[in-house]
Amino acid sequence: MRRPPPLPTRESPGEDESAPLARPRRGSSADEVVSPVPIAGRTDEDSTATEESGPEPTSTRDVWRAARARRKALRGEIRRFTQRSRRRRIIWLSTIGAIVVLIGGSVAAAYSPLFAVEKITVVGASSLDPAAIEAALAEQVGTPLALVDSSEVKAALLAFPLIETYALEAKPPHDLTVRIVERTPVGVIRSDAGYTLVDAAGVALATTTDQPAGQPLLDITGGTDSSAFESAGLVVRSLPADIRGQLTGVRASTADDVTLTLSTGLTVVWGSTDKSPTKALVLAQALKAKPDASTVDVSSAETAVVG
Numbered sequence: 206m207r208r209p210p211p212l213p214t215r216e217s218p219g220e221d222e223s224a225p226l227a228r229p230r231r232g233s234s235a236d237e238v239v240s241p242v243p244i245a246g247r248t249d250e251d252s253t254a255t256e257e258s259g260p261e262p263t264s265t266r267d268v269w270r271a272a273r274a275r276r277k278a279l280r281g282e283i284r285r286f287t288q289r290s291r292r293r294r295i296i297w298l299s300t301i302g303a304i305v306v307l308i309g310g311s312v313a314a315a316y317s318p319l320f321a322v323e324k325i326t327v328v329g330a331s332s333l334d335p336a337a338i339e340a341a342l343a344e345q346v347g348t349p350l351a352l353v354d355s356s357e358v359k360a361a362l363l364a365f366p367l368i369e370t371y372a373l374e375a376k377p378p379h380d381l382t383v384r385i386v387e388r389t390p391v392g393v394i395r396s397d398a399g400y401t402l403v404d405a406a407g408v409a410l411a412t413t414t415d416q417p418a419g420q421p422l423l424d425i426t427g428g429t430d431s432s433a434f435e436s437a438g439l440v441v442r443s444l445p446a447d448i449r450g451q452l453t454g455v456r457a458s459t460a461d462d463v464t465l466t467l468s469t470g471l472t473v474v475w476g477s478t479d480k481s482p483t484k485a486l487v488l489a490q491a492l493k494a495k496p497d498a499s500t501v502d503v504s505s506a507e508t509a510v511v512g
Contacts, residue, residue: 323379392423405438433457443481476504
């Protein structure tokens with residue numbers, strides 16, 4: 206239906222432009238209905254645009270379509286979230302499974318015959334025969350490296366008193382290395398049984414009927430358990446190699462009166478173990494200055510008294 210034209214504006218002065226809208230006269234037809242007076246400043250185009258841009262009526266089909274689109278979008282979000290969670294879970298489970306398989310495989314291989322001992326190598330033996338030590342440990346051959354019993358190895362090495370310490374090193378797939386540190390003999394003690402070779406801790410290394418070559422005779426008051434023996438052992442171990450090779454006797458009645466005898470007949474009054482490295486240096490200088498000396502007293506450490 207075509208919109209009726211607007212009423213003409215009032216031109217009489219003093220008339221209020223905001224007068225109320227005119228009502229149709231009683232008894233008039235629908236075609237004679239008078240249109241309302243337009244509002245000042247508002248044109249027909251504005252009225253038409255306002256009416257055309259107003260909300261349109263919503264049908265049941267539009268509501269149903271909107272609800273279906275919303276459900277579809279929600280299902281898509283749920284599906285994406287579920288897929289991400291599933292992927293993360295699969296990644297975590299795969300990583301944990303790989304770690305478990307790796308650890309389990311490594312443990313199984315370590316305890317299997319694939320890593321059994323086939324060769325034993327002894328390192329650090331000088332006075333001892335490495336072949337004899339390897340033969341004593343022959344029972345470990347064929348044992349997986351991870352199952353080598355350290356207590357059995359210790360029991361086998363007890364047969365060698367000259368061994369002070371040892372360490373086991375497994376070198377896959379089949380090698381077992383035994384690193385030993387030998388005890389350093391400081392001299393021999395004469396007894397009814399013969400000559401017993403001892404180290405600085407008083408451990409008996411061997412007993413022979415004759416005095417071993419190159420080992421000084423120890424004359425210690427109180428035996429190997431005394432403080433005098435401890436001082437004597439420390440003094441012998443602090444001597445330079447050239448003086449140690451000439452040593453034939455060590456005498457001590459207390460911890461502070463260690464006396465040495467060299468193969469040349471020289472007597473060295475050493476005293477206590479204090480400043481032993483300095484005393485060894487002073488002794489070497491004194492022997493170089495007076496090689497025909499019969500006695501050298503280095504007990505004061507700073508100066509040597511040569512006689």
